[in-house]
Amino acid sequence: MKKKTVSIKNIAEDLNISVTTVSFVLNGKAKEKHISKILTQKVLDYAKKVNYKPNQIAQSLRTGKSKILVFMVEDISNYFFSKLARIIEDIAYDKGYKVIFCSNENQDTKSLELIDLFKNRQVDGFIIVPSPGIKSMIAELIEENHPVILLDRYFSDLECNSVVIDNQEATFDATKHLIANKYLNIAFITTDSDQMQMQNRLFGYESAILESNLKSHVLKIPYREANDGKSKDFIKKFIDESKELDAVFFATNYLTQAGLEAFKENNPEFIHSLGIITFDDNELFKIYSPTITAVSQPLEAIGNKLMELMLRLLKQKDVKEISEKIVLNAELKVRESSTKRSVKS
Amino acid sequence: MKKKTVSIKNIAEDLNISVTTVSFVLNGKAKEKHISKILTQKVLDYAKKVNYKPNQIAQSLRTGKSKILVFMVEDISNYFFSKLARIIEDIAYDKGYKVIFCSNENQDTKSLELIDLFKNRQVDGFIIVPSPGIKSMIAELIEENHPVILLDRYFSDLECNSVVIDNQEATFDATKHLIANKYLNIAFITTDSDQMQMQNRLFGYESAILESNLKSHVLKIPYREANDGKSKDFIKKFIDESKELDAVFFATNYLTQAGLEAFKENNPEFIHSLGIITFDDNELFKIYSPTITAVSQPLEAIGNKLMELMLRLLKQKDVKEISEKIVLNAELKVRESSTKRSVKS
DNA sequence: TTTGTTTGCTAAATCGTTTTAGTAGATTTG
DNA sequence: CAAATCTACTAAAACGATTTAGCAAACAAA
Numbered sequence: 001m002k003k004k005t006v007s008i009k010n011i012a013e014d015l016n017i018s019v020t021t022v023s024f025v026l027n028g029k030a031k032e033k034h035i036s037k038i039l040t041q042k043v044l045d046y047a048k049k050v051n052y053k054p055n056q057i058a059q060s061l062r063t064g065k066s067k068i069l070v071f072m073v074e075d076i077s078n079y080f081f082s083k084l085a086r087i088i089e090d091i092a093y094d095k096g097y098k099v100i101f102c103s104n105e106n107q108d109t110k111s112l113e114l115i116d117l118f119k120n121r122q123v124d125g126f127i128i129v130p131s132p133g134i135k136s137m138i139a140e141l142i143e144e145n146h147p148v149i150l151l152d153r154y155f156s157d158l159e160c161n162s163v164v165i166d167n168q169e170a171t172f173d174a175t176k177h178l179i180a181n182k183y184l185n186i187a188f189i190t191t192d193s194d195q196m197q198m199q200n201r202l203f204g205y206e207s208a209i210l211e212s213n214l215k216s217h218v219l220k221i222p223y224r225e226a227n228d229g230k231s232k233d234f235i236k237k238f239i240d241e242s243k244e245l246d247a248v249f250f251a252t253n254y255l256t257q258a259g260l261e262a263f264k265e266n267n268p269e270f271i272h273s274l275g276i277i278t279f280d281d282n283e284l285f286k287i288y289s290p291t292i293t294a295v296s297q298p299l300e301a302i303g304n305k306l307m308e309l310m311l312r313l314l315k316q317k318d319v320k321e322i323s324e325k326i327v328l329n330a331e332l333k334v335r336e337s338s339t340k341r342s343v344k345s
Numbered sequence: 346m347k348k349k350t351v352s353i354k355n356i357a358e359d360l361n362i363s364v365t366t367v368s369f370v371l372n373g374k375a376k377e378k379h380i381s382k383i384l385t386q387k388v389l390d391y392a393k394k395v396n397y398k399p400n401q402i403a404q405s406l407r408t409g410k411s412k413i414l415v416f417m418v419e420d421i422s423n424y425f426f427s428k429l430a431r432i433i434e435d436i437a438y439d440k441g442y443k444v445i446f447c448s449n450e451n452q453d454t455k456s457l458e459l460i461d462l463f464k465n466r467q468v469d470g471f472i473i474v475p476s477p478g479i480k481s482m483i484a485e486l487i488e489e490n491h492p493v494i495l496l497d498r499y500f501s502d503l504e505c506n507s508v509v510i511d512n513q514e515a516t517f518d519a520t521k522h523l524i525a526n527k528y529l530n531i532a533f534i535t536t537d538s539d540q541m542q543m544q545n546r547l548f549g550y551e552s553a554i555l556e557s558n559l560k561s562h563v564l565k566i567p568y569r570e571a572n573d574g575k576s577k578d579f580i581k582k583f584i585d586e587s588k589e590l591d592a593v594f595f596a597t598n599y600l601t602q603a604g605l606e607a608f609k610e611n612n613p614e615f616i617h618s619l620g621i622i623t624f625d626d627n628e629l630f631k632i633y634s635p636t637i638t639a640v641s642q643p644l645e646a647i648g649n650k651l652m653e654l655m656l657r658l659l660k661q662k663d664v665k666e667i668s669e670k671i672v673l674n675a676e677l678k679v680r681e682s683s684t685k686r687s688v689k690s
Numbered sequence: 691t692t693t694g695t696t697t698g699c700t701a702a703a704t705c706g707t708t709t710t711a712g713t714a715g716a717t718t719t720g
Numbered sequence: 721c722a723a724a725t726c727t728a729c730t731a732a733a734a735c736g737a738t739t740t741a742g743c744a745a746a747c748a749a750a
Contacts, residue, residue: 053464056467061400086422098462116398120398120399284605284633
C-alpha cells in the first residue's frame, strides 16, 4: 500500500540543498550551471541510491512534451498494421517515446473524436491512416504545429508529410506479371471507395490491361457492404457470371480472404487453375495451397521511414518547415498462384 | 503556429471570476458547491463557446491518475494479441482510458525495463502477459498498489488477478476429439518452455492419450531455437523419424506455421491424410486446404473479462481487496483437418 | 437582537518538475 | 583598489488543473 515515490524535493531536503540544484544535476547541466563536482557526485549517488525516477507527468506539464506518439490506423488487429506497429514500437521506445494506438475503422467520426482526444498537448506526434473526410482536421493539426505523418494515403492539395507506397506501380507490375504468365482474362476485385490508394491500385491494373490490349473485368464491391462480410456473396456471383476468367487480383487483404472463402465454398478445385494475386501479404499465404503471390508492402522500410521522419519533426520548431512525401516501392512476392501456367507449359 | 489552448484560468479571467468557480462548474460540482444557476450556465456556455478541453497532463499531475492503461504482451503483431488489443481498445476508450501497448518478447529484461518505465505514476493499470522470471516484479507492482492483471498465464503461489483459459482441458478435449475421429498416433509438438500454459497444454494431451491407452509422441523444440525459425527443421526431422504418425497437435500458433511449411516442403500431399489441430485460431485456417481444426481462445470473452476486472480494480482503494483468477474455456473449432477419417469411413 | 445556517464565491496550496533571475563571495582585470 | 567576471548555489514563478479552508452576505431560528 505504500507508494513512496521519491521526488526531487525529497532529495533536496535530504541533502540540504535546493531543488534547483538537484534538477540541474539530474538534467546534466551541472557543469553549465557551475555546480561543484563534489556536490554533483553527491546528488547523483544519492539519486541512484534512492532509485529516483522523474515523474514524467510533471515533466510533461512543465515542458509541454509528453513523449507519447499516437499511431492511428484503420484496425490495429489487421496484419499489415499490427506488424507495422511492432516495428514502430521498437524504434519509438528506443528513442524514449511511448506509443498509444487506436483504430479509426476508416470512419470520420471516430477519427475526429480520437484526434480531438489527443490534441490538447497530450501527445507529441501523430502517425495517421486517415479516413476519407478528415482533411480539414489534418490541416488544423498542422496549423497548430503538431507533427503529423499520414500513412498509406494522403489528401490531394494538402501539404502534409506522408509515407505511402506506389500503389499504381505495384498493381501495374503485378498485373503485367500475370499477363507474362499467360493469364489473359484477369479480374480486379476492389471496393467502390474513392480513396486515393484504392483508385491508384485500380489505375495500375487498368493501364496494364490496356497496354496489353486485354479486356478489363472489374468488380467494385460497395464499401459499406464489404465491411459486413457481404463480400463473399458479391465475389461468388461475379465469378459465376464471368466464366472466362483465368485470374483474379484482389485489391486488399480482406477481399482476398473473402475471395478464398468463396472459392472454397463454390468449387474447391477451381483455385488450382485460377491465377491469384493479392494486395498485402500474410505469413500464411506462403504456406497456402497454392502459395499465393502477393504485393507485399515493405514493412521495415515503411516503419523506418516513418519514425525517422517523425523524429526529425519532433525536433522542429515549426513543423511546416519539413514536408516530405515519401513513396516506397512494394515488392511482388511471386508464388505458385501466379505461375502455374508457365510451369505447366 | 498558434497553439492557443484555452485554460481554466483564461475562462476565469474572461468572466471575471475565480478559477475555483470555473473548476467546480466544469467538474459538475456546481450544485454541491453552491454556485448559482446563472453563473453555472454562463461558465458552461462560455467553456463550450471557446471549446475548452481540460489539459489531461495537469489533471493527471494533480489527481495522480493518468487514464492510461498498459497492455504488455509477447508480441503485439501476433494474431491473438492484436485481436485482443482491438477488443480492449474499444472498451477502454469507451470508459475514458487510453491504451499504451508494448511487446516484451517474453524476455525478462524487456519486461522489467518496460514495467519500470511505466511504474512512476504514469499509468493507472497493467495488463501483462508475463515473461517467465518477473514474478517478483509483479509482486512489487501489487505491493505498490498498482492494478495488475496477468493474461494467458500466471505464477504459482503469487496472489494476483489473472485471466487465462483452461489449457489443460482444451488440449485434453481436442486430443479426445482426434481419437474419436480415429487418429491413434497423435504427436504433440510443443516447446521446452516450462511456463505454466505450455505445461498444461502438454498435460492435457498426455492425460487424454493415457486415458485411451495410446502411445504419446512428444516433440519439444528448444525454446531458444524455436524463435530463430529453426522449428521447421526440428519438425521435418521428427516427422521423418516417426513414420507411424497419423495426426499432429501443435501447441502454439507459430509452431503450426512452421509445421505447415515443413509439410509443404517435404510432401505436399501428406497434409491431406494427416490429422491436424492447432492451438490458437487464425482467420486463414478456415480457408486453408484442408481447413484446420483449431483450439480457439474466446477473444471477446477474454477482453471483456479483462476490462471488467480492470475497471473494478481501478475503482479500488486497495487493489489487494480484489483477487480473481478467471478461467475461461477455449472452444474447439472443428474443421476438415481433424475429421477426414470419419468422413471417409 | 443575537446566533446559527445556508448561499455564493474565492485565495491559496498542491501535484513534481523546469527555468529565470538572482545573490553572495571569490577571483581576475584595468 | 574599484570594477568586472566567475563560481556555486538558490528563491520563486510557472505549467494547468483540483481541492481545502474560509469569507462575506443573506436568511432563518431563538
